Amino acid sequence: MTSIAYKTIQPDNAIKAFVENFWCLHNNSDEDKEMIILPDGRVDLTLFKADAEPLQIIRSGIETYPDRVILKARTLIFSISFKLTAVEYIFKNSIAEYLDYAEFLPHDYWSFNENDLKDFDSFYLKASNKIKELIPKDVDNRKQKLFDLIYATNGAITVQEISEKVSWSARQINRYFNQRFGISLKTYCKIIRFRSSFQHIKDGKLFPEENFSDQSHFIKEVKKLSGVSPKDLRINKNDRFIQFSTLRSK
Template sequence: MHDKLEYKSIQPKQDLSYFVDSFWCIRNASDKTLETIGLPDGRIDLSLLQSPEESFRIMLLGLGTKQYEKGRIPANSLTFVISFKLPAVEYVFHESISDLLNSGKKLENNFWEFNENDLEDFELFCEKASLKIESLLLKEIETRKQKLFSLIYQTHGAMTVKELSEKSSWSSRQINRYFNTYFGISLKGFCSILRFRASLEHIAKGKLFPEENFSDQTHFIREVKKISGSLPKELFQNKNDRFILLSALSTK
């Protein structure tokens, strides 16, 4: 990772792990704005940013399905992020994010009672955020949804829509209606993103052949190129730390 770029992540408590993927922070300690390329990772991000050019802002980013360029990490900036799994959309946010596919929106500066002082201590921020999420949680999760999401995440999107439908006792037509209504994407499309995200773990370590969930090398390259716009070799080289997600993975 770039010498002036500091990255840290914390896993959620077990009782929140069904809804929260991780908490993470990134600090650009340099005097230069860093241009980055974003990659789909199957997460919904709530971010708090503080920088000289824009004192404080809170953003909500929906699912991404493709590489997006011109991501910026402002000079001398600090960003705290809560990365959510899909069940959080209905059971924490209580509203659809379908209109945020490949986009995001700015939220009020006191959203969830956050403020710029919360950026002073990452651990305390994670504790405050966890308590807030717990207070918002709907306690009863529909059984078929619980089963479906557990299977999706446990297999990193490797199961077919038919298999997921059968094992969750939920018709594929109803599942896709639910996915499109809440997330703006089909179940098959989301599973493709999760498979891609899992492959990045291997690419970051220089493993440029499919480790799992791809039928062969050709299928692997085609899917990676389709979603990221780059070949596995280009992702691994990650010149100038352009792919910030891969930079973070390489530090693990």
């Protein structure tokens, strides 16, 4: 992606239970860039600005299908990718109504402003400090363990297995997921398992490695969540699948 600059920073230990990473994306060219955003199970808080346009801040809900977007010329994006634990304990609300959608936030949300887009490292420090201020003293151990299991297994775990390990009924867990995130736990695990296959596909491993039942099941799930076959996803014509374009081949 010669016209697109991309960088990530990993969170420090104090916030890693709530934050996956910080990332920035810059369209350096004078042309708009068409991209497809794939479902990845994250909740992003994003600051973005195109030339001669005001700062915009949005927070995404969970995505369940590929979303075609246009990255305008000379647009700069700074974003925080949150784990689902942040929804209840950092944002302290529900994102169920924003499934496959994004919420526009006030231009001064968390005291952000256009100057915060001048330096990514400074943005990372300011955002990290704000998140640390918002972390509550008490976090439900069942919920923390639940999310730890999902991310540690890359979603390759059943609802029943999680229920037994965290001592929380499957019915209560699904009610929590639907009310808080607008999606069932089973569906969310499928998205996380799909995301975990990105690197394998990028490296040319077009076969299941994350507990898919067989090759047919793998292809079906990839097509459902990306709109294309694993082979087409790997080819990534015109770098349109942005999450693949930012991965490094091993």
